[in-house]
Amino acid sequence: MLRTGGPQDGGEEEEEEEEEDCPELVPIVVQQQQTEEEEGKPDPCAKIPVTIITGYLGAGKTTLLNYILTEQHNKRIAVILNEFGEGSALEKSLAVSQGGELFEEWLELRNGCLCCSVKDNGLKAIENLMQKKGKFDYILLETTGLADPGAVASMFWVDAELGSDIYLDGIVSVVDSKYGLKHLMEEKADGLINEAVRQVALADIVIINKTDLVAEEELIKIRTLIRVDLSNVLDLHSFDNLSGISLQKKLQHVQTTQPHLDKSIVTVTFEVLGSATEENLNIFIQNLLWEKIVKNKADSTMEVIRLKGLVSIKDKPHQVIVQGVHELYDLEETPVRWEDDTERTNRLVLIGRNLDKEILKHLFIDTVTKKKESS
Ligand SMILES: Nc1nc2c(ncn2[C@@H]2O[C@H](COP(=O)(O)OP(=O)(O)OP(=O)(O)O)[C@@H](O)[C@H]2O)c(=O)[nH]1
Ligand SMILES: [Zn+2]
Numbered sequence: 279m280l281r282t283g284g285p286q287d288g289g290e291e292e293e294e295e296e297e298e299d300c301p302e303l304v305p306i307v308v309q310q311q312q313t314e315e316e317e318g319k320p321d322p323c324a325k326i327p328v329t330i331i332t333g334y335l336g337a338g339k340t341t342l343l344n345y346i347l348t349e350q351h352n353k354r355i356a357v358i359l360n361e362f363g364e365g366s367a368l369e370k371s372l373a374v375s376q377g378g379e380l381f382e383e384w385l386e387l388r389n390g391c392l393c394c395s396v397k398d399n400g401l402k403a404i405e406n407l408m409q410k411k412g413k414f415d416y417i418l419l420e421t422t423g424l425a426d427p428g429a430v431a432s433m434f435w436v437d438a439e440l441g442s443d444i445y446l447d448g449i450v451s452v453v454d455s456k457y458g459l460k461h462l463m464e465e466k467a468d469g470l471i472n473e474a475v476r477q478v479a480l481a482d483i484v485i486i487n488k489t490d491l492v493a494e495e496e497l498i499k500i501r502t503l504i505r506v507d508l509s510n511v512l513d514l515h516s517f518d519n520l521s522g523i524s525l526q527k528k529l530q531h532v533q534t535t536q537p538h539l540d541k542s543i544v545t546v547t548f549e550v551l552g553s554a555t556e557e558n559l560n561i562f563i564q565n566l567l568w569e570k571i572v573k574n575k576a577d578s579t580m581e582v583i584r585l586k587g588l589v590s591i592k593d594k595p596h597q598v599i600v601q602g603v604h605e606l607y608d609l610e611e612t613p614v615r616w617e618d619d620t621e622r623t624n625r626l627v628l629i630g631r632n633l634d635k636e637i638l639k640h641l642f643i644d645t646v647t648k649k650k651e652s653s
Pocket of ligand 1: 333334335336337338339340341342422423487488489490491584601602603608
């Protein structure tokens with residue numbers, strides 16, 4: 279709708295941004311180059327590096343991941359998605375795509391990447407991956423948008439003490455140019471941490487994404503804020519050499535100062551069989567994201583931060599993906615065909631505040647399915 283083009287377009291933009299913006303943001307480029315040199319020398323006994331890709335809901339983590347997978351043809355990369363439990367089935371099918379195709383769990387990708395998506399915490403998945411160690415030489419771990427990357431990262435230094443074969447190479451944080459400021463500035467209720475701030479504070483590299491959506495002034499604001507966060511919160515780079523000890527210090531500091539996560543953000547998933555007309559689907563989404571007229575039982579407006587869906591549009595042979603971040607959304611046709619009409623269905627995941635599953639599902643049926651029948 280508001281934006282056309284596949285994940286690769288986004289990825290290319292991201293790389294340009296990284297080249298243009300990141301050197302100014304974080305003095306980490308040198309370390310990144312060292313890492314790349316190290317990786318250039320193949321070593322059968324080498325430990326497997328893990329890069330954590332973090333960033334707030336919808337910031338562009340999966341887009342970056344897909345870009346790396348598409349570009350790195352000479353490396354076999356394992357991908358771990360640390361996604362939300364409830365929406366996991368849908369998350370999985372939406373999460374990793376390559377060359378426009380969607381991949382599910384444990385599939386060998388065409389360029390040799392191995393994709394493992396897990397709904398529960400990463401440790402088990404990593405153990406599973408370890409058994410297949412010979413099959414890949416890099417692990418990318420995408421956290422959920424609400425993750426505390428510190429908690430995810432800490433499992434690597436705990437493991438390192440036990441003589442693990444994997445080590446944490448770094449934390450990359452993706453920030454949305456359009457909504458990042460809002461997320462970073464958000465005042466949380468007493469004692470709650472701001473996940474977006476934490477994600478930036480723990481990052482070794484920050485990628486400012488979606489620069490196409492904002493004017494230069496806005497970009498300057500977000501850059502400045504990120505610099506402030508990086509320098510204020512933790513003194514990160516005064517002892518940042520990616521060694522286990524410095525990371526451990528960072529994490530201890532963060533964990534003792536800010537223990538709570540925001541529980542007011544919930545995930546709702548539902549499925550409705552059949553097909554939608556594009557028009558009615560747009561009405562449903564716009565009432566929710568633009569008009570903000572959808573309320574819960576307590577008469578509070580439902581606030582959608584992230585919307586993802588796999589839907590069936592009437593008369594379209596292919597499955598359509600819905601992607602939304604705050605009020606921006608688009609519908610994108612996938613190359614995957616519906617095999618036959620009986621399997622046509624609409625699966626939606628919404629993440630935000632005051633969301634009520636029953637109300638949303640019924641509204642979807644009323645707006646999208648019923649209107650379709652009468653038209
Ligand atoms: N305009 C624009 N849109 C982008 C860019 N990068 C990503 N997007 C879009 O932003 C939306 C979210 O991207 P994802 O990569 O799925 O974000 P994510 O961080 O993995 O999302 P979650 O895992 O749900 O938190 C998608 O609709 C992308 O197409 C960009 O550079 N410009
Ligand atoms: Zn993602």
